[in-house]
Structures are given as C-alpha cells and as structure tokens.
Amino acid sequence: MVSRPAPAVLGRRAASMICRRVTRSSMSKIVLVTGASSELGAATANALAGSGHTAYAGISPAVVHPAGRLAEPSGHGARLRPISLDVADQRSVSTAVGHILAEAGRIDAVVHAIGPVPRGPLESFTPYQLAQIYDAHVLSTQRVNRSVLPQMRERQEGLLVWVVPANHDAEGAPYLALHSEAVTMIDHLAASYARELTEFGVETTIVVPRFLVPETGPRVRTVHPDDAETVQAYEGRYPGLVHRVDSKLAEHALTGAEVAIAAQAIAAVVGSPKGTRPLRIAPGRPSAASGQGAVW
Numbered sequence: 677m678v679s680r681p682a683p684a685v686l687g688r689r690a691a692s693m694i695c696r697r698v699t700r701s702s703m704s705k706i707v708l709v710t711g712a713s714s715e716l717g718a719a720t721a722n723a724l725a726g727s728g729h730t731a732y733a734g735i736s737p738a739v740v741h742p743a744g745r746l747a748e749p750s751g752h753g754a755r756l757r758p759i760s761l762d763v764a765d766q767r768s769v770s771t772a773v774g775h776i777l778a779e780a781g782r783i784d785a786v787v788h789a790i791g792p793v794p795r796g797p798l799e800s801f802t803p804y805q806l807a808q809i810y811d812a813h814v815l816s817t818q819r820v821n822r823s824v825l826p827q828m829r830e831r832q833e834g835l836l837v838w839v840v841p842a843n844h845d846a847e848g849a850p851y852l853a854l855h856s857e858a859v860t861m862i863d864h865l866a867a868s869y870a871r872e873l874t875e876f877g878v879e880t881t882i883v884v885p886r887f888l889v890p891e892t893g894p895r896v897r898t899v900h901p902d903d904a905e906t907v908q909a910y911e912g913r914y915p916g917l918v919h920r921v922d923s924k925l926a927e928h929a930l931t932g933a934e935v936a937i938a939a940q941a942i943a944a945v946v947g948s949p950k951g952t953r954p955l956r957i958a959p960g961r962p963s964a965a966s967g968q969g970a971v972w
Contacts, residue, residue, distance in 0.1 A: 704755075705729045705946055706780045708773070710763055710820055711789020714897075716839065716885075718746050719939035720787055725756040727943045732776050734761030737768075763816035773823040783824045785835040785946045788817050790862070792897035794854035795921060797910040800901030801854065809899060813858035814865065821869070825878065832877035835953065837942055838866040842884050842958070850914075851921045870955060881945045884958045885938050898925070934960055 707724050711717035712733030724731035733746055737760050746756055759775065762768035776783055791812030794801065801809075821836070828834030840863045849856060863882065870880035901907050911918060941959035 705784040706732070706776065706782055707785045707787065707946055708732045708734060708761075708776060708783055708820070708824065709787045709789075710734045710761060710816070711787075711839075712746065712758070714789055716935050716938060717787070717789050719935050720942050721746060721756055723936075723939040723943040724946060727947055728755070729943070729946060730755045730757065730780060732772075732780075733758045734763070734772065735759070736762050738762065763819060764811055766819050769819045769823050773820070777827065782827060782831065784833065785837060786820060786824055787837040787942060787946075788820065788839060788866075790839050790841060791816070791858065792899050793852070793925065794858070794899040795925065796851050796901040796907060796918070798853055800903040800906040800910065802902045805899070805902055806854070809854055809858060813862055817862070817865065825873075828878045829873075829876040833950070834873075834878040835946060836866070836869060836873075836878065836880045837945060838862065838880070838882050839938075839942075840866065840882050840884055842886060850917060852925075867955075877950075879950065879953050880955065881953050882956045883938065883942055883945070884956060886934055886958070886960055898922070 705724075707729050709717050709721045709724070709731055712721045713735050718733065721731040721733040733756060735758050746758060759772050760768065761772040773783065791809070794805075794809050817838075825834070841859055866880060866882050870882075873880065907918075937960040941957055945953050945957065
C-alpha cells in the first residue's frame with residue numbers, strides 16, 4: 677500500500693475560526709459542489725454560502741429524495757444555487773459547467789463527492805456493476821475535471837477538493853473490498869492531480885473524514901450485488917456476515933455533528949489564501965495518527 681502523508685487536523689473550533697477569518701478577509705469564490713444530494717454535500721454547500729461564497733449545489737436529477745437539505749433562498753441561501761448535475765452523464769456535466777461559466781464567469785473550486793458504497797462478496801458483482809462502480813467513483817470526477825480545469829489553468833488559479841473516507845484499507849473489512857479499491861484509486865488520482873497541476877497554479881486538498889463513509893448511518897448509500905444466487909452461497913458459508921457488515925457501516929458513518937465539522941473545514945480550505953492550503957486535512961480528528969487502522 678502506498679504510504680500517505682499525515683493529514684492536517686481541523687477540529688470544530690479551528691475550522692469555525694478559520695471560516696470567520698476567511699469570510700472577513702477573502703474574496704468570494706465560485707464553487708461547484710458535485711454531490712449536494714448527499715448530507716455532507718448539502719452541508720458543504722450551505723457552509724460555503726454561509727462563508728460568503730457562491731455555491732452551485734449539484735443535484736442529480738435521478739435523486740428523488742436528497743439526503744441533505746439546502747438552505748432556503750433567503751439570507752445566505754441567496755448565494756446557494758442548486759443546479760442539475762448528473763456526473764455520470766458528460767452532457768449534463770458540460771451543460772452545468774457551461775451554465776456556471778456563463779453566469780459567474782469562472783469556477784474557483786470544485787468539491788468532489790464520493791460515490792455509494794459497494795457491499796457484498798466480490799464474486800457476486802457483475803462486470804457491468806464493476807463498470808458502474810468505477811464510473812461513480814472515478815470517471816465522474818474525470819468528467820468534471822476535464823470540464824473545469826481548462827479555465828483554471830488559463831487563469832493560473834483554482835482548487836480541487838476531494839472527499840476521501842478514512843479506514844478504507846481492505847484488510848479487516850469483509851465484503852467492502854470494492855469500496856476500498858475505489859476509494860484508494862480516488863486517493864491516488866487526487867494526489868496525482870495535485871502533482872501535475874502545481875505548475876498551473878491549481879491547488880488540491882484531500883479531505884479525510886473520520887469514518888468509513890461520508891454520510892450519516894441510516895442514510896449510507898450501498899450498492900448491492902446483482903448476483904443473488906452467489907450472495908446466498910456466501911451467506912451459507914458465512915451466515916450473518918452481511919448483516920454485521922451493514923451494522924458496522926452504520927456505526928462507522930459520520931454523525932450529524934461530524935458532517936457539520938467536515939463541511940466547515942471544506943469551506944475554510946476554499947476560503948484560505950492560495951499557497952496556505954494543506955494537501956490533506958482530517959476534520960475533527962483528535963490526532964493525525966488516529967483513524968488509519970482497520971474499521972473492525
């Protein structure tokens with residue numbers, strides 16, 4: 677496994693203080709939040725708007741009941757602008773980015789969300805499902821990056837924020853191997869972008885939430901295998917394991933308080949002066965060494 681530098685630690689008080697300082701001293705940013713249908717995504721969009729930025733909250737048209745709630749269009753909600761965005765569809769991405777550029781003239785930052793959690797025996801996922809999982813975690817970010825980076829490179833200014841859950845190593849995490857692989861790939865992709873974009877003046881910050889998935893327990897989005905027969909074969913050999921994995925997922929999801937901490941930390945990074953943003957931050961984590969082991 678590739679070693680990763682320890683993330684900077686931002687607790688609730690530190691993130692809040694930075695946000696207040698940023699609101700007073702920094703120019704308002706135009707930010708695209710790609711996963712505003714999730715609780716963390718909605719909270720991030722709200723925190724950005726509350727810090728004086730204009731947040732375009734990407735809502736997938738396929739989501740009927742978003743997990744997160746956006747602020748009402750009054751007060752700082754006036755800086756919160758929902759926009760239809762299906763990151764699995766290049767036309768939707770191009771249309772959304774084009775709309776923002778036409779309306780705001782630029783995109784200063786993008787906050788990438790993490791995809792749903794694949795849960796189940798590896799063998800029980802069909803090749804088509806693997807392609808969908810890869811698309812949700814990797815190709816979706818590439819579609820957005822290729823749409824927003826040209827104007828960032830031209831201006832020599834911009835920020836990519838990636839949410840990469842902690843504790844995603846496959847060791848000790850039965851039936852979550854695909855999630856581990858997808859998140860690890862995102863982590864490597866984000867770090868590679870950070871290196872390659874340095875000379876263009878575009879920065880990268882990887883946000884590492886404390887727990888396995890950046891959602892609250894009851895609302896953890898999981899992708900179940902299509903091959904039910906194979907799932908039953910594994911259940912016969914490892915009875916009750918699926919239920920135990922689901923219980924652990926709920927336990928190791930973000931709490932409402934941690935969602936707020938992570939959202940405020942992201943807003944703080946977005947508003948920080950160029951050249952001061954860390955490559956990695958771990959919102960609310962008591963120590964940089966904690967949270968890196970297996971989830972159980």
